[in-house]
Structure formats: structure tokens, C-alpha cells
Amino acid sequence: MTVPVHLRHDETFVLNLGPQHPATHGVLRVKLTMDGEYIVKAEPVLGYIHRMHEKLAEGGTFAQFMPNTARMDYLHALAFNHGWALVVEKAAGIEVPERAEYIRVITVELNRIASHLLWWAAFLLDLGGFSPLLYAFDDREQIIDLLERVTGSRLTYCYMRFGGVYNDIDQEFITGTRAIIKRLRERLPRLYHDLVTHNIILIKRIKDIGFITAEQCRRYGATGPVARGSGISYDIRKNEPYSVYPEFDFDVPVFGEGDSMARYMVRMHEIEQSMRIIEQALDKLPGGPVMGKAPKVLKPEAGYYYVAVETARGSLGYRLVSNGDKSPYKLKLRSPTFSNLSLFGEVAEGMLLADALAFMGSLDLVIPEIDR
Amino acid sequence: METSIWRALLYLVGLMAFAGVNAAWLGWCERKGAARIQRRIGPCEAGFAGLLQPLADGLKLMSKQLLVPQGVDGIIFRVAPILAMIPAITSMAVIPFAENVGARAMELSVLLLFALASIGMIAILLGGWASGNKYALISAARSVSQSLAYEIPMLLTVITVVMISGSMNLRDIALNQQGGFWHWNIFRVENGHFLTMWISFIIFFICSVAETNRAPFDMAEAESELVAGFMTEYGSMGFGLFMMGEYLNIVVGACLTATLFLGGWDCPFGLTPGIWWFLLKIYVLIFTFIWIRWTYPRVQVYRLLNLSWKILIPFSLANLLVTAALIKVF
Amino acid sequence: MGLVERTQAALAGLFPEPASPAAPQTEEGCQGAASREAGVLVTDQARHGSHLDVLCRLDQVVEVARVLDREGYFLESISGVDWLDKGQFEVIYDYNRLDGEHCRVMVRTLTDRSDPAVPTIFGVFPAADWHERETFDFYGIHFQGHPNLTRILLPEDADFHPLRKDYMP
Numbered sequence: 001m002t003v004p005v006h007l008r009h010d011e012t013f014v015l016n017l018g019p020q021h022p023a024t025h026g027v028l029r030v031k032l033t034m035d036g037e038y039i040v041k042a043e044p045v046l047g048y049i050h051r052m053h054e055k056l057a058e059g060g061t062f063a064q065f066m067p068n069t070a071r072m073d074y075l076h077a078l079a080f081n082h083g084w085a086l087v088v089e090k091a092a093g094i095e096v097p098e099r100a101e102y103i104r105v106i107t108v109e110l111n112r113i114a115s116h117l118l119w120w121a122a123f124l125l126d127l128g129g130f131s132p133l134l135y136a137f138d139d140r141e142q143i144i145d146l147l148e149r150v151t152g153s154r155l156t157y158c159y160m161r162f163g164g165v166y167n168d169i170d171q172e173f174i175t176g177t178r179a180i181i182k183r184l185r186e187r188l189p190r191l192y193h194d195l196v197t198h199n200i201i202l203i204k205r206i207k208d209i210g211f212i213t214a215e216q217c218r219r220y221g222a223t224g225p226v227a228r229g230s231g232i233s234y235d236i237r238k239n240e241p242y243s244v245y246p247e248f249d250f251d252v253p254v255f256g257e258g259d260s261m262a263r264y265m266v267r268m269h270e271i272e273q274s275m276r277i278i279e280q281a282l283d284k285l286p287g288g289p290v291m292g293k294a295p296k297v298l299k300p301e302a303g304y305y306y307v308a309v310e311t312a313r314g315s316l317g318y319r320l321v322s323n324g325d326k327s328p329y330k331l332k333l334r335s336p337t338f339s340n341l342s343l344f345g346e347v348a349e350g351m352l353l354a355d356a357l358a359f360m361g362s363l364d365l366v367i368p369e370i371d372r
Numbered sequence: 373m374e375t376s377i378w379r380a381l382l383y384l385v386g387l388m389a390f391a392g393v394n395a396a397w398l399g400w401c402e403r404k405g406a407a408r409i410q411r412r413i414g415p416c417e418a419g420f421a422g423l424l425q426p427l428a429d430g431l432k433l434m435s436k437q438l439l440v441p442q443g444v445d446g447i448i449f450r451v452a453p454i455l456a457m458i459p460a461i462t463s464m465a466v467i468p469f470a471e472n473v474g475a476r477a478m479e480l481s482v483l484l485l486f487a488l489a490s491i492g493m494i495a496i497l498l499g500g501w502a503s504g505n506k507y508a509l510i511s512a513a514r515s516v517s518q519s520l521a522y523e524i525p526m527l528l529t530v531i532t533v534v535m536i537s538g539s540m541n542l543r544d545i546a547l548n549q550q551g552g553f554w555h556w557n558i559f560r561v562e563n564g565h566f567l568t569m570w571i572s573f574i575i576f577f578i579c580s581v582a583e584t585n586r587a588p589f590d591m592a593e594a595e596s597e598l599v600a601g602f603m604t605e606y607g608s609m610g611f612g613l614f615m616m617g618e619y620l621n622i623v624v625g626a627c628l629t630a631t632l633f634l635g636g637w638d639c640p641f642g643l644t645p646g647i648w649w650f651l652l653k654i655y656v657l658i659f660t661f662i663w664i665r666w667t668y669p670r671v672q673v674y675r676l677l678n679l680s681w682k683i684l685i686p687f688s689l690a691n692l693l694v695t696a697a698l699i700k701v702f
Numbered sequence: 703m704g705l706v707e708r709t710q711a712a713l714a715g716l717f718p719e720p721a722s723p724a725a726p727q728t729e730e731g732c733q734g735a736a737s738r739e740a741g742v743l744v745t746d747q748a749r750h751g752s753h754l755d756v757l758c759r760l761d762q763v764v765e766v767a768r769v770l771d772r773e774g775y776f777l778e779s780i781s782g783v784d785w786l787d788k789g790q791f792e793v794i795y796d797y798n799r800l801d802g803e804h805c806r807v808m809v810r811t812l813t814d815r816s817d818p819a820v821p822t823i824f825g826v827f828p829a830a831d832w833h834e835r836e837t838f839d840f841y842g843i844h845f846q847g848h849p850n851l852t853r854i855l856l857p858e859d860a861d862f863h864p865l866r867k868d869y870m871p
Contacts, residue, residue, distance in 0.1 A: 015506050023596040037510060037673065046832075047855040054840070055864050090751065126596045128587060128670025134410035201588055201669050218776045218800055221829035227800060234800045304808060306751030306796060308778075319781050319796060330865075332781030334796070339778075342832045353510070354597050354672050371855055 012040050015353075019048045023126050023357045026367030030344075030360075032353070039356050042348040044341055050371040057331040062088050062298045063162065065328070070156040072335065073369040075118055077157045078104075078111040078147075079311040085160040086242060087307035087318040091300035092162065100164035100290045101244045106281045107147060107159065109274040110177065113184070114143040115312035116267045116274075119364045123264070124196060126361035127205055132196050139184060146176045163294035174282055181275045188271065197268065206260035210347055210359030213258055220346075221339040224314025225270065226363060229263035231256035236310040248280045260362035267364070270312075299326050313337050313364050335369045383475035387464045394623050395616035396426035398658065402619075405662040436608035444605065445502040452499035453606065453613035459488035459495075460620035467627045468543040470637040470647040477543040482530060485542075485628060486523070489583060492621060493519040496585075496592055499614070500602035511601030514673055515592035518582060521680035526579035528688035529572040532695040533557055533632045536569075542628075546636025550645060556635040568698075571691050573633045575684055580625035582676070585618065587665040591673050626657035705803045706753045710742050712769050713754075716762055717741045745808075752796070752808040760820060763795075763811050767823040767830075770797050770807060777823070778806075780833035782841040786867040789815045791843055795823070813843065822848040840865035 018029035027048035033041040053072065057065045069084045070077035082104055089096060121136035144154050150169050151159040159166055196202055217227045227234050235252040237245040253269035255262035302324040308317045314336025321330035340363050348356040400415065400422065407414025415422025440446055466481035468474035478484060493516060500512025536557065537545040549556050560569045582589040593601035600606075603614050630636060630653040637650040671679075717740055740762070743755040758766050767777075775797040783792040795809040813820050822845040823830045834845040835854040842863035845851055853860060862869055 013506065022599060037514075047853075047857070050855040052864055058865075087751075090749070124669060128590070128594060128596060129668060130406070131410045131666045134412060138411065195667075196669075199668065201671050204675055205669065205672055214800075218774070219828050221776045221778055221827070223800075232800045233802065239802065239804050240806075304750055304752070304755070304794070306806065306808065308751070308798075315778070315798075317779055317796065319779060319794060321783050321794075330781070330783045332779060332794070334779035338832065339829060342829060346828070352672070352674065354594070357597050 011035060018045075023360065024367070025122055025365065028341075028365060028367050028370070032356075034353070037353050039348050039351050039353060042345045042356065044344055047371055049368050051368075053372050054331055054333060057328050059327065061327050062092075062300075065331070066160070067156070067158040070158055071368065072333070072372055073311060073313065073316075073366050074155050075115040075366055076108075076111055076312040077155065078108045078151075078159060079309055079316060081157055081160040082108050082243070083307055083309040083311075083316050083318050085162055086309065087305055087320050088162050088298065088300065090307055091303070091305045091320055091322055092295070092298050093300075094163045094294045095292045096164055097289050097292050098244070098286050099168075099288045100292065102281050102285050103165050103169055103290060104160060105243055105245065105248075106169070106177070106278050106285075107151065107165075109278050109281075110143050110147060110180075111157075112312045113271050113274050114140045114147075116271050117143075119267060119312070120192070123361040123364075124202075126357055127202065129196070129202070132192075135187075135191055139180075139187065142180055142183070146173060146180065149173060149176075161291060161294070162298065164289070164291035166291075168290045174285075177278060177282060181279060184271070184275060188268075192268070197264075203261065205355075205358055206264060206362065208259050208261075209355045210260045210351070210362060211258045212343065212347055216343055216346070220343040222314070222343055223339065224311070224336050224364075225263050225266040226314065226340045228252065228254050228266045230258040234315075236308050236315055240308060242307070242309060244281075245277075247284065248277045250276050250280075260359055263362045263364075267312075297326055299324055308334075311336060313366065313369070314340060333372055335372060337363070337365050338370045338372075341365060341370060380475075383465070387475060388461065391461045391464055391620055391623075392616075395619045396430060397423075398619040398622065399429070399615070400426050401658070402662050402665075405659065406666045409663070409666045430612065433609050433612040438608040438610060439605075441504070441605055444504045448498050448502035449605075450610075452495050452502060453610045453617070455498065456492055456495035456617035457613045457620070459491040460617050460624055463488045463620075463624045464627075466542060467624070468546050468631065468636060469650050471543075471547070471645070473647050474543060477541060480540050481542045482534065482540045482545075485624070486527060486530075489621075489624075490519070490523070492617065495617070496602050499606070500592075503602065503605040505604050507598040507600075508602045508604045511592045511594075511598045511604075514598075515585065515602065518585075518589065518591050518673075518676060521677050522579045522582040522684075525575055525680060525684040525688040526583065528685070528692050529576045529579070530632065532569065532572045532692055535696060536560055536699060542631050542636075546631050546638070549635040550638050552638070553635065553640040556633065556638070558633040568691055568694055569633070571687065572695075573629075575688050575691070576633065577629060578684065579680075580629060581661065581664065582680070584621040584625050584661075586622065586661055588668040588670050589676055590665075590670060591676060594670055596670075622658055622661055623654065626654040626661070629657055630654050705799075705805045706744065709754060709770075709773055709775075709805055709807060710744065712773055713742050713756060713766065716758070716765055716769065747806065752806040754805070754807045756807060756809045758809060758811050760811055760813060763793075763809070764821050764823055764826065766809050767795070767826040770809075771826050774801065775799055775805075775807065777827040777829040777833070780830060780837050782837045782843055782865065784815070784841060784865065784867045785812075786815075791815055791818045791841060793820050793837065793843060818843040819846050820844070821846050824848050839863070842866065 012033050012035050015032040015034045017032055018024045019027040029045040031043040032039050053068050056068055069080040073080055117136045117140040121133040124132040148154045150167055150173050151157045212230050214230045214232050217230050217232055233252055233254045238252050250273045253266050255265050300322045302322055305320040308315050316336055317334030319332040320328055323329040404414045415425040418424040418428045463485050465475040466478050466484055496515045497512045500508040534540055537548045557569050558573045585592050603611055634653050637647055638645050639649050740757050740759050745752055745755045747753045778796040778798045781794045790812045792810055792812050797807040799805055820843055834848055837843055838851050839853045839856050
């Protein structure tokens with residue numbers, strides 16, 4: 001919906017959406033200037049769960065920061081683990097055994113599926129559909145159980161180490177993973193698509209709502225499913241391959257419409273691609289150790305390092321500046337939703353409140369990751 | 373009809389009890405139904421299968437302080453929840469549960485029911501307005517526009533029923549449909565013509581979902597948009613009364629649908645008519661309400677209004693004309 | 703001509719005297735930051751994560767952003783670094799591309815620590831809005847010309863800049 005011509009900017013009121021509001025899924029606050037139910041101006045206010053992880057990084061050693069990485073994006077924590085391990089390994093020149101990289105990819109992709117499932121659940125909740133939440137949690141729970149077996153935690157993982165992973169996977173994990181993939185392959189078309197994706201109410205609610213152009217993505221630095229929903233084929237796993245991703249055959253789902261439906265479809269297809277990656281990784285899984293040789297005290301060479309990984313929400317960047325000391329001199333976290341959310345103000349202008357909230361849901365916000 | 377004080381008292385107590393029990397245990401039914409749909413167990417701690425849960429909820433709500441926030445319109449704020457409850461209970465008075473079970477068989481009972489339903493809408497408007505909360509205000513505005521939009525097609529379809537029954541008395545309308553499901557208004561055959569009453573039924577049912585503010589038309593309390601809508605500032609029994617009013621509206625809506633279209637207390641096979649058939653029908657309808665709510669996401673507010681003004685009203689008008697033509701012309 | 707060379711050529715116009723091609727990035731590290739001439743350096747992507755390392759003067763920041771905007775880059779992040787012993791703040795802009803070809807450009811500039819001020823690139827990339835506010839929030843670096851340079855993550859009444867190396871809580 002566009003702004004009606006009679007919109008009078010002198011008859012507006014301010015609606016304070018958040019920091020406690022059911023649709024912001026966390027402590028995001030949006031200052032909305034409204035004209036009736038139309039949004040004249042939307043201004044996100046951040047920082048309610050800011051914990052200054054960057055300062056914490058400077059205070060400890062490289063290894064001590066590993067648990068912190070999982071406290072940012074608690075839904076795709078393993079990707080944050082992975083990125084931190086990769087940047088330090090790059091800086092310190094640590095070799096990782098191949099098996100460890102395979103295990104990293106398997107766990108990260110499992111975590112990505114869990115993250116997308118939870119997004120789906122929360123998005124449907126935003127749209128007022130409650131039952132899908134429980135269905136998705138049912139599936140997600142199984143993935144989390146599996147990851148708990150191997151990583152030791154359910155949400156805030158500290159699984160990766162510089163030079164490998166902390167725990168090897170066993171046969172039970174492998175059979176469990178295959179079983180989950182089989183289960184999801186059955187349930188995705190039947191339950192997720194038949195019940196929800198093809199539902200006329202859902203289609204009417206998210207199709208042609210919240211258009212983001214490719215140029216807007218570029219100007220605001222939006223990445224991940226948001227960019228891929230706007231016709232940009234940008235996935236770090238393909239564009240700037242890291243870890244063992246080049247060895248797998250998978251597609252990057254791209255939808256050109258740029259509306260909320262496109263972003264929805266991108267994520268649903270990504271679940272299938274992640275399952276493909278996991279299957280291939282399980283097939284090819286090499287033997288050997290899961291932990292390489294890493295020095296006890298890490299003192300990377302002085303210099304500038306940057307590593308980007310693809311999380312469920314987009315491009316996560318670790319900008320590490322080292323001065324040769326045993327703690328990072330400077331660590332900047334480039335979190336994907338921070339950039340993705342920055343275009344909310346521009347796009348939400350002139351939208352109806354209900355549509356804007358559906359649009360916000362389609363951005364897949366994780367507030368602790370924005371606020372760091 | 374002979375009236376005595378005892379009869380009036382009996383019905384007063386009986387209807388209040390019926391309303392109270394429904395308002396409380398429909399909440400339980402809804403939670404259990406939702407749980408079944410979502411593959412959960414639902415309430416199971418308080419009593420057998422959680423059957424005492426409504427009592428626990430009621431006790432909790434009653435033991436809470438009734439908070440009246442600063443800056444609200446105190447009187448209206450207190451009156452609104454009561455106003456939501458009263459019309460719903462009053463409506464029960466004219467509903468014929470069986471041939472001889474019904475407090476009052478008024479001549480214009482259909483009209484009375486719709487008049488009372490509008491008061492329920494005013495309660496939401498007052499509650500939202502008096503709260504002094506922007507979410508509540510938006511919700512109140514939505515609620516009024518929604519009620520206005522859906523009362524029109526609802527009344528238009530009711531006119532078709534009144535036309536073929538020749539009465540505005542719910543009891544007469546039900547009596548008119550006795551003798552098996554082929555006599556029910558929904559499958560009505562008049563002068564050898566099969567009437568389009570099933571269209572009326574569908575329109576009426578959609579409208580009653582919308583009129584009772586149930587998902588997928590729960591614009592007024594869209595919790596992911598408007599927090600809790602007009603109930604945002606209410607706690608304690610203020611909230612409790614709104615909830616009970618909502619459930620009672622569902623009961624009244626189901627009773628009305630059953631009486632107008634599904635033969636009231638008539639047995640589908642023309643055998644033993646009685647109150648149990650009526651109850652069975654309304655609970656099947658109520659289950660359908662619950663089923664719909666836990667299956668579909670919420671529609672947008674403007675699509676909701678479009679649905680009424682652009683689809684339901686033209687259809688119900690055409691339906692009215694066709695029905696009139698079939699009855700009178702042929 | 704590869705993308706890296708093309709970008710290098712586009713940026714070369716801003717830096718009249720050619721940057722010394724010797725001195726590989728690894729040797730200079732952070733110490734070299736201040737001593738190095740302004741210019742464009744090709745760095746080893748496998749080692750450092752970026753293809754080009756551009757050190758520019760303060761007045762060139764906006765121009766560099768314009769050139770990269772023209773070339774189709776997007777702003778990935780802005781980070782500050784506090785070089786306390788040299789009395790300088792460094793601002794790092796990370797640029798990247800969204801299309802198939804991959805080239806990551808790190809643009810750095812240095813500003814005086816006593817009166818840190820850097821021109822804003824908000825006019826070129828709206829993405830810079832929040833990133834610049836964050837850098838201002840943490841380091842107190844003033845981005846001149848920014849329309850709304852207020853705190854973003856810290857409380858609005860905070861009177862400190864926590865990522866400065868001399869900040870003591």
C-alpha cells in the first residue's frame with residue numbers, strides 16, 4: 001500500500017513500538033510517526049541489549065573470546081564460532097585437519113536449518129498464525145538435541161577451537177542427522193508448504209509487501225536472504241569460498257521480486273540446500289584427527305585481517321587488527337542484521353503498521369546480534 | 373405463554389449458569405483444542421485433564437488488583453468490560469434451546485440479537501478509547517470499522533432467512549425447519565426450487581467469525597501488531613470479563629447459526645428432536661471456530677474490509693434478490 | 703583486466719605519486735600504518751582477507767567512497783582503531799561487492815587523537831549512517847557533516863567512549 005494523497009503530516013502521532021513488544025522479538029524499539037495506521041517515519045532505536053563484546057575481546061586472549069561469539073546471534077551461533085576460528089587461524093597461520101572442517105560445515109549447516117526453522121516459526125507468529133510455531137519447534141528441537149550431543153550445549157555453542165573442533169562426531173550423530181534430513185524432506189512439502197506457503201491469507205499478506213530493490217541492498221549493505229530476495233546472487237559460501245564449501249555442490253536460491261514473499265522463499269529453499277550440503281559432507285567425511293596443532297599462546301603477526309562467513313542472516317565479518325600481542329588489539333564485528341535493519345526506515349515509510357511488522361519479520365532480526 | 377416468577381427465576385439462574393460455564397470451559401476447550409492441533413497436551417495439571425484450570429484462572433484473575441492507570445477515563449474504563457459481558461448474556465434470553473426450552477420467545481428476537489451485538493462493539497470502542505493508550509485506540513477504531521462492515525452482509529443474509537420463514541421470531545424460524553435435515557434452511561426447497569441458502573450460510577458464518585473478533589479476523593486484539601489491542605491496559609477481572617464476553621459472543625453466534633440455518637433443535641434424521649441436538653450443533657460450530665483460529669494466519673485490516681465491502685455485500689445483495697425472486701416470482 | 707586491477711586503476715587517479723610497490727603489507731603491519739605513504743597496495747587476500755589496502759588522507763575519504771560507489775561496491779562496515787602510543791585514530795572502511803566477482807577493499811585513514819574528525823560518507827552510502835554513529839559512539843570520532851551524529855548503541859546520556867584505549871570504566 002502506498003501513502004494516500006490526503007496524508008497530513010501535521011496530524012501525526014508517535015507510536016512507540018518496543019522495546020517490549022510481541023513483534024520485535026527482543027528489545028528493539030522503533031519510534032514510529034504515524035498518520036492513522038500509516039507510517040510516516042520509522043526510526044529504529046538500538047542498544048537495549050548492548051554488551052560491548054568488542055571491548056571484552058580486547059580484554060582477554062583470543063581463545064577467551066570464543067564463548068562470547070555465541071552470545072551474539074544465538075540462533076546461528078556456530079557460524080559465529082566458525083568465523084572467529086577462521087579469522088584467528090588466518091592471522092596465526094594455524095592448519096586445520098580436513099575432518100575438522102567437514103564437521104564444522106555439518107554442524108554450521110544444521111544450525112542454519114534450525115535458525116531458518118525458528119525464523120519461519122516466529123514469522124508466522126508475527127502474522128498471527130500460532131500453530132506453525134509448534135510444528136517448526138518440533139523439528140528444530142530434534143536438530144538441537146543432535147547438536148547438544150556433539151557440542152555439549154543447546155544454544156550458545158562454544159564448539160570450535162583454533163585448529164579444529166572440540167569433540168569428534170560419532171556414528172549415532174551421523175545416523176541421527178540422516179534421519180532428520182529424511183524427516184524434514186517429508187515434512188517440508190507436506191506441512192510447511194501445503195499448510196502455510198500456499199495459504200491464500202499468507203500469500204496476500206506477504207506478497208508485494210516491503211519491496212527492497214537491489215540498489216537499496218547495495219547502498220545499505222544488506223546481505224544474506226534479504227539481498228538474495230532482491231535478485232542479488234550473493235552468498236559468501238560461493239562468492240568468497242571459505243572452509244571446505246567449494247567441495248560441495250549446492251545452489252544459491254535467488255528470487256528477484258524483492259518483496260517479503262521472495263525473502264520467505266529464499267529461506268525455505270536454503271533449508272533444502274543446507275540439507276544437500278550436509279548429505280554430501282556426510283558422504284565424503286574423511287577420517288583423521290579433529291584437532292590440529294595450535295600453539296598454547298597465540299600471538300598472531302601484527303596486521304589487518306578480515307574474514308567473512310555466511311550466517312543465516314547474511315554476511316558476518318570479523319575485522320581483526322593485531323599488534324602481535326596475545327589479545328586482539330581491535331576487533332570489529334560486522335553483524336549482518338545491523339546493516340539489514342538500517343534500510344527498515346526507508347522501506348517502511350508509507351506502509352501500514354500491520355504490513356510494516358510483516359516486513360520487519362521478513363528481515364529476520366536477532367536483536368543481540370544487532371546490539372552486540 | 374404463561375409466566376410465573378418461578379419460571380423467570382429458573383431461566384435467569386439457568387442462563388447465567390449456562391453462560392458462566394460456557395465462558396469458563398470454552399477457554400479450556402480452546403486450549404485443549406489448540407493443543408491437539410499443535411500436537412501438545414495442553415492444560416493437564418489442575419484436576420483431571422486440566423478441567424479445573426478455568427477455576428484456577430478465574431481465582432487468579434479475581435485475586436489481582438484491578439489497576440486503573442493514571443490518565444484514563446475512570447468511569448468508562450470500568451464500565452466497558454461489564455458492557456462487553458451484559459449483551460452477550462442478555463442475548464441468551466431469546467435463544468430457543470428446544471421447543472419448550474427458551475426464556476422468552478419474542479416476536480422480534482432476531483432484531484433484538486443484532487441490537488445487542490452492536491452494544492458489544494461499543495464496549496470495545498469504549499474500552500479502547502478510555503484506556504488512553506495508542507494501541508488500544510487503533511484497536512478500537514479497527515474494531516468499529518470491522519463491525520460496521522460485517523453487520524451489513526450479516527443482516528442481508530438474515531433477511532433471506534426471515535423471508536422464507538415469514539417470521540422474526542427465532543422459535544418460529546426453528547419450528548419452520550422441523551423434520552430432518554432436508555427441511556433445514558441451509559438446504560431449503562421452496563416451490564420446487566432449491567434456494568441458494570447455502571450461500572447465505574457461508575456468508576453468515578464468515579460474518580459471525582468476524583463479528584466475534586476471532587482469528588483470522590482478530591484485528592482488534594492482533595497481538596503481534598497491537599500488543600493486546602483494546603485490552604492492553606486491562607488486568608484482573610476487567611480482562612477476564614472481556615475474555616468471557618468474547619467466548620459468550622461465540623456461543624451466541626453459534627446458537628444463531630444453528631437456529632437460523634441448521635434447524636435449531638431438530639434431529640438431522642427427523643427422529644427425536646431435543647435440546648441435545650441443539651447443543652451438539654453449537655459445539656460443532658464452536659469447534660469449527662477454534663479450528664479456524666488455530667489454522668490460519670491473520671488477514672490484513674484493509675483486506676478484511678475489502679472482503680466485506682467488495683465481496684460479501686455484493687454477494688449477499690445478489691443472494692437476497694435471487695432468493696426473493698425464487699420465492700415470489702416462480 | 704581483472705576486477706582488482708580495474709579498481710586499482712580507478713583509485714589510482716586520486717593518488718598522484720605512485721605508492722611504493724615494495725614493502726609488502728605483512729612487514730609494515732600496524733607500525734607501518736602511520737609511516738606509509740597514501741596510496742593503493744595490493745594485498746594477499748588469502749592471508750589478510752582483503753585484496754586492496756588503500757591508505758588515504760582525510761580529505762580523500764569521500765572521494766574514495768565516490769569512486770568505489772561508481773565501481774559498484776557496497777560499504778560493509780566502518781571500524782575505528784585507537785593507536786594510543788602514536789596519538790592517532792584510524793578509521794577502516796571495508797568495501798565489498800555484491801555481484802559475482804569478488805574484491806574486498808580496505809580503506810584506511812588516520813586522524814589526530816586530540817581532535818578526531820573525519821568527513822562523513824553518508825551522502826555516498828546511506829549504510830554509513832549507523833556505522834558512523836557506532837564509531838562515534840565507541841571512539842568519539844566526529845564525522846563532519848553527518849545529519850544525526852548521536853549515540854546508537856550506548857545510552858544517550860553516556861559521557862565516555864569505551865573503545866578508547868585509555869578508557870577506564
